[in-house]
Amino acid sequence: MAKDKGWAWMITLAAFISMALETGTIKSLGVMLPSLRQQFSTQTWVIGLSIALAPGFGAVTCPFAGALSKRLTPRHTVMIFSLLAVIGLIMASLATSVQLLMVALLLTGFSLGAEAVILGEQAIYFDKYYNVSISISQAGLSIGVMIMPPMTQLLQDIYGWRxxxxxxxxxNLHLIVCGALLKPFQTDSLEFEDNEPFQTSSKNLTPKKSAxxxxxxxxxxTLFANADFVSMLVYNLGSGYCFTGWLIYLVPHAMELGFQPYESSFLATIGGIGNLLASILYPILKMCTPDKASLYLTTLMSTFALGLDPLVSSYHSYVGLAFLSGxxxxxxxMAILSVYKMVKNVVEDDKLTNAMLWINVTYSIGAICSGFFSGWTFDVTGNFTLSFLLLSGISLLALCPQFIVDMRGVWKVRKYSSVLNEKQ
Known part of the structure; x- marks a missing residue:
């Protein structure tokens, strides 16, 4: 089966839907944060940590998703993980205490593993048009961030948070449908076999291996022996911290500044528009800018946007907050799309699914840390100024390992060139 054709675009559709639902659900939980805090009479960081536990627990489940994909198939893995995430949301609607809410939101983290498996399959299915494919799937995140926060606010007013x-x-039941769209990609066959696992029959003839x-x-x-891949893991750790801090606390931050709930939730919609523009502009950017150059440029832009938030907030400028969100x-x-492309360039096809899962593991670790520390900083200081300054600093700090790897590569090239010159 040739890459970039046929069913590959159905995998892109599955990635689009999964990103919209996974990110949109987390953002919706952030919109419900004030209601949950009032319902359970607790502090901001407690509810923020509970929400961050969703992607945080996703970090724990991701390695199991990769192993299960190899043992069964990606299709079965995504469908099982999606069902568990749905059960978690149902349990959350019935929670009568913060402890029960935390346990329920833990289960929703399974959606992250399901999304990562789909993204891994997307990387396998594409070659020439991978930039276009990941841009389309990234647009799903835009739809989730743009539509679900205002919709959640409206639904809360009508039906309550439960x-x-x-x-x-x-x-989120649609995630199960996304899993059903997955079919194994086979390079040695012209047809897909729906029920055939990835392992060939010859694998059964190999001797048993140790645990x-x-x-x-x-x-x-063995991926962790790849310095380029490890630097991307660290970068995604910082990205998860910054984006989750923005995702959970942007609406409460705007409400704390005195803006109405619908105005505050619309800031997330503006962020979704920014994400949609990134999906459109990324293929164009790739025509004239290398992956690493675009990673540096976009990271500096995001650092600048987060760093200016305290200044804009001091003037209570809604337009300024909207601009910085976008x-x-x-x-x-754009930075995350560059990371996906760089991962595909340095990792073999048979390891791409687990590579994407490990990327999500580090993202989730950053997310759970942000849920706690950003909320705790607000409880200590009484505002989100220091929280957003820390997000800005971590955004820049996360780029340091990649910079070290690049400088090491440049030093090796120069050393090799100098040795050649001496021999000549």
């Missing part, structure tokens, strides 16, 4: 949770569970060897194989732990999400989306 009814809204149930409706979110219904929307450690199986662990390395199913989790692709700028931050646009830059962040």
């Amino acid at each position: 009814g809204t949770m149930l409706l979110l569970a219904g929307l 450690v060897t199986n662990l390395v194989h199913y989790l692709d732990l 700028m931050f999400v646009l830059a962040r989306a």
Whole structure:
């Protein structure tokens, strides 16, 4: 089966829907944060941590998703993980305490593993048009961020937060359909076999391997010997911290400044517009800018947008906050698209699914840290000024490992050139 054709675009559609639902659901939970805080009579950081536990627990489940994909198929893995995420949202709607809410939101983290498996399959299915494909799927994040926060605010006013949770569970049932769209990509056959797992029959003839060897194989732990891949993991750790901090606390931040709930939730919609622009502009940017150059440029842009937030907030400028939201999400989306492309360039096809899963692991670790520290900073200082300044600093700090790797490469090239010159 040739790449970039046929069913590959159905995988792109599945990635589009999964990104819209996964990110939109987290953002919707952020919109419900004030209601949840009032319902359970607790502090901001407690609810923020509960929400961040969703992608945080996703970090724990991602390696299992990769192993299960190799043991079964990506299709079955996505469908199982999606069902567990839906069950988590249903349980959250019935929660009577913060502890029960935390447990329920833990289960919703399974959606992150499902999304990562789909993204891994997308990378396998594409070659020439991969830039276009990931741009289309990234547009799904835009739809989720643009539509779901205002919709959640409206549903809360009509049905309350419990009814809204149930409706979110219904929307997330579409993730199961996304899993059903996955078919194994086979390079040695012209047809797909729906029920045929990825492993060929010859694999059954190989001798049994030790537990450690199986662990390395199913989790692709050899990826951690790749310096370029590890630097991307660290970058995604910072990206998860910054984006989740923005995702959860932007609406409460705007409401704390005195803006109305609908005005505040619309700021997230503007961020979604920025993400949509990134999806449109990224293929164009790739025609004239290398992956690493675009990563540096867009990271500086997102750092600048987060760093200016305290200044704009001091003037209570809604227009300024809207501009910074759009700028931050646009830059962040382009940076993540560059990371996906760089991962595909340095990782073999048979390891791409687990590579995307490990990328999501580090993202989730950053997300759960942000849910706690950004909310705790607000509780200590009484405003979000320091929180957004920390987001800005971490955004820039996360780029340092990639810079070190690049400088090391430049030094090796110069050293090799000098040796050649001496020999000549």
